[in-house]
Amino acid sequence: MNETVESATPAIEAATPALCRLQLGSELRQLRTKSRMKAAEVCRILSWSGSKLTRLETADNGIVEPADVMALCQIYGVSTEKQRTLTGYATVTKTKKDWWQEPDVRDVIPPGFKAYIGLEATAEKLENYESEFVPGLLQTEQYIRSIYQQAHTGLPEEQTDRRVAVRMTRQEALHREASALEFTAIINESVLRRKVGSAAVMKAQLRHIADLADSNPHVKIQVVPFGIGAHPGMNGAFTVLKFGMPSLKPIVYLENLGGAGVSRRENDVKKYEAAFNDLQALAPGYQESLSMIHTASKEF
Structure with missing residues (x-):
């Protein structure tokens, strides 16, 4: 799997960080459900705490690390195109700030x-x-x-x-x-x-x-x-x-x-x-x- 973080597409770059976090959390949750993996299993594989995955899936993080998203994509067997989209969402949360x-x-x-x-x-x-x-x-x-x-x-x-x-x-x-x-x-x-x-x-x-x-x-x-x-x-x-x-x-x-x-x-x-x-x-x-x-x- 290519570990280079792709830049966000223009459409994603124009979105607010809040929207990117929300969309990213929803898609990550759906991908885990589709892969039939329990949250505890994902956390064990990645040596994460349960709260870390929960925060990602519920959009409770101010900033999302693209590397974390890539790690999840690898576990879920996500296509390169989908990976680019999801890491693009994460990149926006790191490069832009919401007013609050x-x-x-x-x-x-x-x-x-x-x-x-x-x-x-x-x-x-x-x-x-x-x-x-x-x-x-x-x-x-x-x-x-x-x-x-x-x-x-x-x-x-x-x-x-x-x-x-x-x-x-x-x-x-x-x-x-x-x-x-x-x-x-x-x-x-x-x-x-x-x-x-x-x-x-x-x-x-x-x-x-x-x-x-x-x-x-x-x-x-x-x-x-x-x-x-x-x-x-x-x-x-x-x-x-x-x-x-x-x-x-x-x-x-x-x-x-x-x-x-x-x-x-x-x-x-x-x-x-x-x-x-x-x-x-x-x-x-x-x-x-x-x-x-x-x-x-x-x-x-």
Whole structure:
């Protein structure tokens, strides 16, 4: 087997490191499954720890070594062309950085959330239910700042500024030129009523949501009114991420006081997809929901 690492093709070089890690992990997992090899067997052959292979297959590494990918290709009997593609993905992770890996912000982003940002930046569709906050992709700068000032008291101003910058940069996902992100948000009516910051902050925030829903055809918003009573979102917020490649299956992201993380388990994903579909059916349509947002804005 030729041990010279081939350079990435132009198409791969144009991809983001996050997308390359995700695609690489998915393909490596599929190759191992196809070869009918257990993870423990692969690790024994390569003298790797189990966690190393898991991180590769779940795209949990910031950088992937091409030599590691080549070693796996040799075990799985991968063709030269496929090897070139996979090592190309790894090369991109070594030669390019995603914005959330830059030194000025990476230390203020928790590991679990950092993994989510990479998924969010590469997703084709996001389905987000929120019960307490305005969805992150729809938050204004002052709303974000108010959250940190009220819910994270004692945080130095410099730390707050950097966290606000991270959240604002995330929102660039809504304005991608190459492949627009389809973002569907369902929010509990309590999100509209809970005053975060001043009345002026909330009024501006709700107007911002309405403006985005009006101006961006890829952003759709529904509100779950109090009058519905019990509903499938009462166990908490969640996000279902869907990707534009058949090899990348949907993922669920969950966040709470204990931490944050993603689940790729098919049963978990189906459960949250069903819950989101039920919420869509229960909530008023987009226009009626928009009217609710306008009404709440006026009341502030």
